[in-house]
Amino acid sequence: MENPIIEGSCRERDISYKFLAEHTELSELEAGIPYKEFFFHSKARDKDLEFRVLKRITETRKHAECLVENSAMTCSMNRYADILPYKDTLVHVPGYSYINANFVDGACSGSEQMIIATQGPLHRTMEAFWAMVWEYEVSLIIMMCNLLEDGMVKCEEYFPSENNIQCDVFEISLAKSTNKYPFLIERVLIMTHVPTQETRIITHLQSTAWPDQGVPSLADEFSSINYMISLIKKKWLANRSKIVVHCSAGIGRTGVLVGIFNVVTALEELLEKEAEDENVEPRVSIFGAVRRLREQRWGMVANVKQYKFIYKFMEYWITSFLSHQQQIGQSL
Template identity: 30%
Template sequence: MRGGIREKKGYLLEKSSFKILFFGYLKGDVQQTASQKSLVSSQFSDGPIPSPSARSSTSSWCEEPVQSNMDISTGHMILSYMEDHLKNKNRLEKEWEALCAYQAEPNATTVAQQEENTQKNRSRTVVPYDHSRICLKGENSHDNSDYINASPIMDHDPRNPAYIATQGPLPATVADFWQMVWENGCVVIVMLTPLAENGVKQCYHYWPDEGSNLYHIYEVNLVSEHIWCEDFLVRSFYLKNLQTNETRTVTQFHFLSWNDQRVPTSTRSLLDFRRKVNKCYRGRSCPVVVHCSDGAGRSGTYILIDMVLNKMAKGAKEIDIAATLEHLRDQRPGMVQTKEQFEFALTAVAEEVNAILKALPQ
């Protein structure tokens, strides 16, 4: 499976605030390579790991290579600026304090707090705003309700959300989850949590391990489960609406090594994971479903990284990462929950620039 992603960007730095301004042109080519094997194997580039199910397939994991013709001096200037920001802990602390003091307006959550809906929320604090929530079609819902704990996340186009940030499904909300996927035309799901951590359930197992499961009027068939490396795997589902007999293929990218309230041990695997997600998603206009347990901490961090890097790839004239996070919090409360997660997002952006630099002819 091979493909490329073309990126355009150039840079000019403004030292007075955490901004990256863009002026030039960059063409990057991200090549994805992986063997799609149908046979079960336990051989990995980083050593053997057990197959999670009999239907799993595996491959020798090869990190997504990055190629670019970005100007070397410009790239080093960006990287130096990012690293300086990360090393200046006092500056980072003040920026995080300002972000914590930020209040979204409007911020009413009356629908989410209604008695019939509170049982559908994993968290009391992470619930969708009234003005920014995904509404299901009540006539197609198993309980005639339009509520789901999910928020549309807009980037630049207010008519077309780039993401849907949502909590991990509960046993009582699995049918709602698949209804949301269906009604919003979603074909990619990004899952950022294990099903349980230290005996605490983080997300209900909302897909079949083999064969098919029926969730209200939505039949979900597991087509394949492909292990890329010890950090993430990819599942393919065949989703069928039994009311209309229409079908759709949905791909779930499951990142396994990101614990709640923490950050991954390194940016490398998450950045490669992101490249694979975007390779699958390229050219589509539907929102990407992103969820962890509550749909805010890990989900917000991933969306922040992806949104900033996508803006860069599209040749945006100005990037302000703190302002981008405020933009996310305008649409869903609690996005990026800890200073460590915010710092990880900054590090990931710097590492992606570094990866481009390393791919350049020196």
């Protein structure tokens, strides 16, 4: 039986789902895999083929017609000319004409538009970025890139490292910086609206291990990714404030993290329901999770290597979960 947090259409426009509905032979790609069978299925699936299908059905002419036009105004505010946001999920910031950012739904119940997926700020878009953070009461920013990679600037240093940063009517200061994991920096930022002196505390996580267009060592980053997932959940559940996730373009590494978060939280919700009702079958659909992300921001999870990484992460996650459950059973 179809479950909207595992397989099925987005809340609003979903071009690729209509295509799947018309081609039942492909709809099996989205069908959820029972989590206890996931490892076997993951090894057996042709992920290269799956990703080719994903690109084919989510990068169509109809999708392109939904993108913001690459005008003279928007062009100067896009880090990459070919990475444009969808119009219907576009984030609007009062006082600013445009920002390359999209709202993305979480996978668990009641988590519509919980995530803002965006590009790494440019110098000219820093003010709009911080105005967006303030407008949507963002409590957590996750940065999935370095400022400089392979000699190329991937993101402006939009956050303070020592001195305070002034962005229009906002001042941002650094209260604390710690290395949570070898490649994960956690900063506590204080954002002040200067005219009113209202302040907010924002957590800033920067993961430095993910190469552009690539993936990190899962053995090294599994705990770090789990920490990011847990903090997203904690911040969202605390007050329903938006979560900003970005890398350089805001689709590759950003898409992988958001995809993993959605798959994990959807599975956790079903596992909780299974504990109350044995007729509930917890399932996983990597294809479905990524397909829906790509309907909300163009090109999310940019290549097959990143797509395979989500599968690999869930193999680790489910194996760890089942091992933990077995240990609990043995201790009773």
